[in-house]
Amino acid sequence: MKLWGGRFTKATDKSVEEFNASIQFDCRMYAEDICGSIAHATMLAKQGIISQEDKEAIVKGLKAIFQQIEDGKFDFSVELEDIHMNIEKRLTDAIGEAGKRLHTGRSRNDQVALDTHMYVRREIASIAKLLVKLQESLVKAAEKYSDVIMPGYTHLQRAQPILFSHHLMAYFSMLSRDFQHLKFAWDMADIMPLGAGALAGTTYPLDQPFVAKTLHFSKLYDNSLDAVSDRDYIIAFLEFAAVLMMHLSRLSEEFILWSSSEFKFIELDDSHCTGSSIMPQKKNPDICELVRGKTGRFYGHLMGVLTMMKGIPMAYDKDMQ
Known part of the structure; x- marks a missing residue:
């Protein structure tokens, strides 16, 4: 089946449980995984940990894999479990031993953390643009109907006359606070974890500030245990x-x-409504009802992650992936 630009492959004798592997979910982070690996390989060569020739082969191979995924020509293997192993295996198959050196000085633990940090940042940037568009729409509607008077309510009982535009701009103010919350989430995600290794760093002379600058992170983690276990x-x-x-x-x-x-x-x-199959005079506000109905799903996601994280000991555990 098609998913995020690539295809899944699985053996016919594999169980449903085995098919529910990490790759189903984290394959959407292929761009982040490849960008992080290119930055890591570039740093390794800069530090003299791998050769320039190996770095060039790795970067060329990773860019080719990125294009394969973009073109829908990459087969994600469930047997390889996650996005990291899928890409690393394909890279090693393509360029040989140089591909194995990509993982030098890096654990899957800090690689997972890096990918999720970058993915959350990307999604935040996309949502921020949508929030601005929504606010612009509210302002446009408020300006268009600036002279419309409507009843203002308390307890859902008519209280005082107000302007329709004033009512709409209350939601503009709500969204402005949401934007501040989103900025806070960005600040929390804008910390670079790569270099923490599995939990206690590595003896290789890594240049974390270089990787952070390359990937446009403004901060580094102070503690390697925190770096791989943080999902705040x-x-x-x-x-x-x-x-x-x-x-x-x-x-x-x-x-x-x-x-x-x-x-x-x-x-x-x-365009935002549907009719009735039996009552043609009706016009149902389906889009509004779907937004209202799906709100509970978001509450559930938040409670699910909070519940998962409450009992996880230091440092990295598979729950987090």
């Missing part, structure tokens, strides 16, 4: 997501109420 940045992101969805659910609920026959404040565009 993921929790911070999920906290942001849960609060954001709470705000969007409130807005959706108001749109649902306002578009009902009882309120008749607004009419939702047909």
Whole structure:
């Protein structure tokens, strides 16, 4: 089956449990894994730990693998378990012994941590753009209907007259706070863990600041145990997501109420609604209901990670992948 640009392969005699391997989930981080490996190989050559020839072969091989995945021509193997081993095995098959030297001075533990840090940063950047677009839409609507008066409510009872634009801009303010939460999640993710090794570093003379600069990290971890066991940045992101969805659910609920026959404040565009299979006069606010309904899933993700992390001893455990 197709997934994130590549394909899965599995033997027909493998069980469903074996198929539920890490690669199903972390194959989406192929770009981060390859970028991190290129930076690591470049640093190893700079430090004289591997030769320039090996570095050039590794970088060329990794770029070729990236293109294969982008083109949907890379077969992800469940037997190789995760994204790291899939890429490293393909690299070694392509360039020989030089591919095995890529892992010098690196553990899968700090490699997993690096990939997730970079992936969360990428997703944060994408979501930040969407938040800005949503705020722009609210401002545009507020300006368009700036002279519209509506009842303001407390206890869902009519209280005082207010401007519709004033009501909409309350959600603008909510999203501004969400943006601050997202920035906090970025700051938590913007710490480079590579070099921590499995848990206690390595005797190789690594240049962590060089790798951090190459990958655009502003900070390094002070403690190697913390570097491989920290998932606070993921929790911070999920906290942001849960609060954001709470705000969007409130807005959706108001749109649902306002578009009902009882309120008749607004009419939702047909593209955001569906009709009834038996009652043709109905116009159902499906998109708003889906946003409201999916909010619980975000709460569940946050509680799931918090529950997972509460009992994990130092340092790295498979739970984290």
